[in-house]
Amino acid sequence: MNKLLVLVIALVVVGVIIWWFFGKRKVVATAAVKDGDRQTIEITVDGGYKPAVVELERGVKAELVFVRKDGSACFDEVVLPDFGVRTHLPVNQPHSVTINPTKAGEYKYACGMNMFFGKVVVK
Ligand SMILES: [Cu+2]
Numbered sequence: 001m002n003k004l005l006v007l008v009i010a011l012v013v014v015g016v017i018i019w020w021f022f023g024k025r026k027v028v029a030t031a032a033v034k035d036g037d038r039q040t041i042e043i044t045v046d047g048g049y050k051p052a053v054v055e056l057e058r059g060v061k062a063e064l065v066f067v068r069k070d071g072s073a074c075f076d077e078v079v080l081p082d083f084g085v086r087t088h089l090p091v092n093q094p095h096s097v098t099i100n101p102t103k104a105g106e107y108k109y110a111c112g113m114n115m116f117f118g119k120v121v122v123k
Pocket of ligand 1: 116
């Protein structure tokens with residue numbers, strides 16, 4: 001009886017571990033909205049970047065509209081190194097960053113201090 005209990009507990013622990021790792025990897029990407037020859041997506045900056053992962057269509061000019069609600073100095077700047085962007089974000093005022101995603105791939109971006117991260121996925 002004791003052995004069965006240990007087995008059940010072990011299975012539950014393994015299940016939780018698998019769920020934890022699987023769940024962590026499965027971050028849902030939010031796709032930009034395409035309108036003619038442009039695509040747009042709004043990213044809220046408030047204790048992080050929301051959505052954390054945005055999906056863009058390759059070869060279509062993309063406008064990332066950062067809406068900064070968090071006044072902490074951490075979010076003064078946003079840096080997209082792969083697109084040569086480092087820009088200041090005003091508080092409570094949408095700020096557009098236009099990039100040209102010509103190559104498929106995953107591109108990380110961060111706050112000016114490299115503490116908070118977001119990701120652009122080009123498909
Ligand atoms: Cu920071």
